[in-house]
Amino acid sequence: MRFIRRDLPYTILVVFGTLALLSYYVAIPAIEAVAGTSRTWVVVIGAFAVFLGALNVIRTHAVRAYQKKENWWLSVWLVFIYFSMVIAGLLAGTGSAQYKWMYAAMYTPLAQGVVGTLGLFLVSAAYRAFKIRTSESLVFFLGFFLIAVRQASIGPLLWPGFEIIGNWVTLWPSTGTMRAVTIGLAIGTVALALRTLARYEKIGLEEGGIVGGG
Amino acid sequence: MNLTASKNIWDKLGDLDRRILFWAVVLIIAVSLIHPLRLPITVSERVKEAYNFVEKAVKPNDIVLIDLGTGLGPMPETMPGLLAITRHLMRLQARIVFTTGYVSPEAVVVIEEVMDKTLRKDPKFVYGEHYVNFGWYTGGGTAIRRLASNWKDVFTRDWYGTPNEKLPIMKDITGADSFRLVWHVGPETAWVTYWKLGKRVPVLVTYMALNIPTWLPYYAAGDIYLLGGQRENAEYEILVGVPGPGVPAMDYQSLGHLFVLGVVVLGNLGNIRRKLRREQQ
Amino acid sequence: MFVQGRTVEFLLILIFLALQVVFIQRAIKKKEVGYIRHIVGLDAIEEIIGRATEMGKPIHLSPGVYAGFGPGYAGPTVAALSIFSYVSSLAASKKVPILASVNDASSYAAIDEAVRLACESACSPESYRPENIQYYAYGEALLTGVFGTMTRMKPAGNFLIGPFGWDAVVQGELGAYANAMQLGGTDAFSNLSMLAATCDFLLIGEEIFAAGAYVSKDPKGAGALRGQDVSKLTAVVILVLGALLWLAGSKLVFNMLGV
Numbered sequence: 001m002r003f004i005r006r007d008l009p010y011t012i013l014v015v016f017g018t019l020a021l022l023s024y025y026v027a028i029p030a031i032e033a034v035a036g037t038s039r040t041w042v043v044v045i046g047a048f049a050v051f052l053g054a055l056n057v058i059r060t061h062a063v064r065a066y067q068k069k070e071n072w073w074l075s076v077w078l079v080f081i082y083f084s085m086v087i088a089g090l091l092a093g094t095g096s097a098q099y100k101w102m103y104a105a106m107y108t109p110l111a112q113g114v115v116g117t118l119g120l121f122l123v124s125a126a127y128r129a130f131k132i133r134t135s136e137s138l139v140f141f142l143g144f145f146l147i148a149v150r151q152a153s154i155g156p157l158l159w160p161g162f163e164i165i166g167n168w169v170t171l172w173p174s175t176g177t178m179r180a181v182t183i184g185l186a187i188g189t190v191a192l193a194l195r196t197l198a199r200y201e202k203i204g205l206e207e208g209g210i211v212g213g214g
Numbered sequence: 215m216n217l218t219a220s221k222n223i224w225d226k227l228g229d230l231d232r233r234i235l236f237w238a239v240v241l242i243i244a245v246s247l248i249h250p251l252r253l254p255i256t257v258s259e260r261v262k263e264a265y266n267f268v269e270k271a272v273k274p275n276d277i278v279l280i281d282l283g284t285g286l287g288p289m290p291e292t293m294p295g296l297l298a299i300t301r302h303l304m305r306l307q308a309r310i311v312f313t314t315g316y317v318s319p320e321a322v323v324v325i326e327e328v329m330d331k332t333l334r335k336d337p338k339f340v341y342g343e344h345y346v347n348f349g350w351y352t353g354g355g356t357a358i359r360r361l362a363s364n365w366k367d368v369f370t371r372d373w374y375g376t377p378n379e380k381l382p383i384m385k386d387i388t389g390a391d392s393f394r395l396v397w398h399v400g401p402e403t404a405w406v407t408y409w410k411l412g413k414r415v416p417v418l419v420t421y422m423a424l425n426i427p428t429w430l431p432y433y434a435a436g437d438i439y440l441l442g443g444q445r446e447n448a449e450y451e452i453l454v455g456v457p458g459p460g461v462p463a464m465d466y467q468s469l470g471h472l473f474v475l476g477v478v479v480l481g482n483l484g485n486i487r488r489k490l491r492r493e494q495q
Numbered sequence: 496m497f498v499q500g501r502t503v504e505f506l507l508i509l510i511f512l513a514l515q516v517v518f519i520q521r522a523i524k525k526k527e528v529g530y531i532r533h534i535v536g537l538d539a540i541e542e543i544i545g546r547a548t549e550m551g552k553p554i555h556l557s558p559g560v561y562a563g564f565g566p567g568y569a570g571p572t573v574a575a576l577s578i579f580s581y582v583s584s585l586a587a588s589k590k591v592p593i594l595a596s597v598n599d600a601s602s603y604a605a606i607d608e609a610v611r612l613a614c615e616s617a618c619s620p621e622s623y624r625p626e627n628i629q630y631y632a633y634g635e636a637l638l639t640g641v642f643g644t645m646t647r648m649k650p651a652g653n654f655l656i657g658p659f660g661w662d663a664v665v666q667g668e669l670g671a672y673a674n675a676m677q678l679g680g681t682d683a684f685s686n687l688s689m690l691a692a693t694c695d696f697l698l699i700g701e702e703i704f705a706a707g708a709y710v711s712k713d714p715k716g717a718g719a720l721r722g723q724d725v726s727k728l729t730a731v732v733i734l735v736l737g738a739l740l741w742l743a744g745s746k747l748v749f750n751m752l753g754v
């Protein structure tokens with residue numbers, strides 16, 4: 001059991017992770033071929049994972065509807081829409097006018113509506129976050145002020161200096177910090193990947209602590 | 215003076231209910247949609263740079279790749295730019311290839327909308343010959359690297375199932391060398407790594423203003439041309455000269471920005487006044 | 496044998512690996528943790544779980560709308576898995592219910608398994624409830640689901656760790672509305688500012704990668720962090736050297752790195 005739950009997944013991870021890493025640096029056709037095939041398998045596994053996720057959705061909402069929990073009728077509606085899309089896709093094809101209409105008429109406006117709330121949340125987040133209490137929060141506020149005015153199309157018309165200062169803040173302090181963070185992140189990612197391949201990082205695949213080999 | 219009495223206006227400003235903020239934003243947007251103010255817009259240097267580069271670089275029949283690395287959500291901000299870019303390329307008589315490498319295929323809906331509003335309306339542009347939609351690919355940076363070396367490694371048919379051999383434009387596409395430039399809408403920096411630095415194909419980027427810092431190091435290094443956010447997309451629209459959804463949106467974008475700034479400043483004034491009163495006590 | 500222009504890069508990868516192995520083995524031999532700078536965000540995990548325990552409310556985990564194992568997102572997703580595993584085992588040991596919202600199927604399977612194993616390791620398998628680990632198909636559906644979770648369940652703690660996109664501010668604000676104590680962390684710099692504005696505690700950039708090693712509080716973790724820091728120092732030295740040589744008119748480092 002321990003072999004299936006822990007050792008086998010780790011072996012697969014180490015073997016294919018190492019092959020994928022080597023395929024980028026080493027020009028051996030056999031390694032590239034195996035790594036390329038494994039990349040295709042990732043897509044297939046991803047598709048199966050989608051199936052697993054879909055089963056989770058159906059199970060959760062079917063149980064909610066059956067047990068008549070709060071707003072259970074919404075779960076019924078979700079399952080109905082879910083199967084409608086699946087059946088439309090299977091019978092008419094995902095390129096059909098019917099399927100495209102369902103997607104464009106139902107999902108698209110809802111999705112964009114949800115993302116539209118981003119603007120509202122940004123306003124309330126800005127209102128809460130940019131309260132000046134310390135010198136650091138004053139700097140935080142000044143940065144926000146200059147960039148927000150620069151980004152508004154009317155900003156440079158109110159005073160041309162907003163464009164100049166905003167551009168300077170974007171190009172120098174912001175870019176410099178971004179570069180430093182990007183380099184640090186890149187090395188952190190490489191370090192994490194190498195620790196995972198060397199089995200020093202457990203990534204939730206087994207019980208117990210987070211870091212520790214075998 | 216009874217300082218523990220009901221809140222005055224300054225106290226209230228420092229502690230506004232967020233529902234008031236939400237309604238105020240909705241009203242500002244609604245009013246500017248119903249009565250457009252047509253606030254003036256200036257075109258920034260960064261946008262002129264990108265526009266002038268495309269104007270000089272793209273010749274008739276050159277092939278340009280437009281790649282979407284983002285889904286439906288950010289579309290209200292990036293769609294004006296996409297439409298303006300496509301119209302610009304159409305005016306330059308370029309041939310256009312569309313792809314999307316987003317985490318899900320929902321961006322294909324956006325490509326369809328762009329084609330409906332631009333290329334499909336002009337009979338001079340024939341699908342398969344002057345433009346093609348390859349749709350969704352998976353694999354992120356790995357796929358972008360493979361596209362650069364051999365297009366057919368990733369796409370053997372277009373999004374509608376037509377094999378490459380039946381698409382006239384495919385006679386001229388082998389890999390990155392076949393493209394005059396890439397317009398990427400999204401955060402995928404692999405285009406710079408594999409296409410710009412690897413194959414010397416110019417890369418232009420447009421994305422949400424929120425995510426512009428991701429691209430700034432590349433812009434500062436001269437690796438890309440950049441349109442950052444709704445404002446710069448609208449400015450590109452002005453330069454292209456074809457009316458689109460970007461310019462009218464600038465009214466409520468400007469008013470919204472000014473409202474947020476005003477509310478934050480007033481909130482801070484309210485807090486400062488409250489703090490001073492407490493110190494006096 | 497090597498792809499042209501990538502030999503030096505490969506050697507650097509091997510050096511980074513060797514540095515980590517050397518420092519981990521040294522730490523194990525010496526059996527000491529040594530000095531590690533406090534990472535406020537990671538220290539706050541216990542505080543957040545404690546708050547949830549006192550209030551009798553659940554905690555919520557979310558890896559963000561770009562969670563997944565594709566190129567570019569796998570690193571922060573794996574880092575999120577590490578942190579969620581630790582958070583879950585702490586929460587399970589205190590019988591705090593664990594909620595999670597995930598919009599990528601592979602990450603959903605991984606987080607589901609990580610939470611289950613964490614609950615088992617904390618000898619509290621009943622803390623794991625599959626219906627609390629919710630999968631949503633797309634980012635927008637994730638936000639709607641998180642909205643519902645925050646409104647109905649009102650978790651006392653909210654952990655937003657992973658490859659966040661434009662959803663950072665939405666999820667952060669939703670957690671703030673629910674009065675949850677929030678820990679945020681992402682590698683996406685531009686969205687980090689959104690988490691900074693909405694969360695109570697923050698993991699900046701690579702602190703999410705160090706989390707697994709940091710929270711274990713054992714010599715191996717400390718050794719791993721030291722190895723990572725020395726790797727970073729090596730990279731900085733190469734950068735500075737390359738810049739100085741460039742100014743002097745030499746492209747030696749530039750050419751060696753195959754740029």
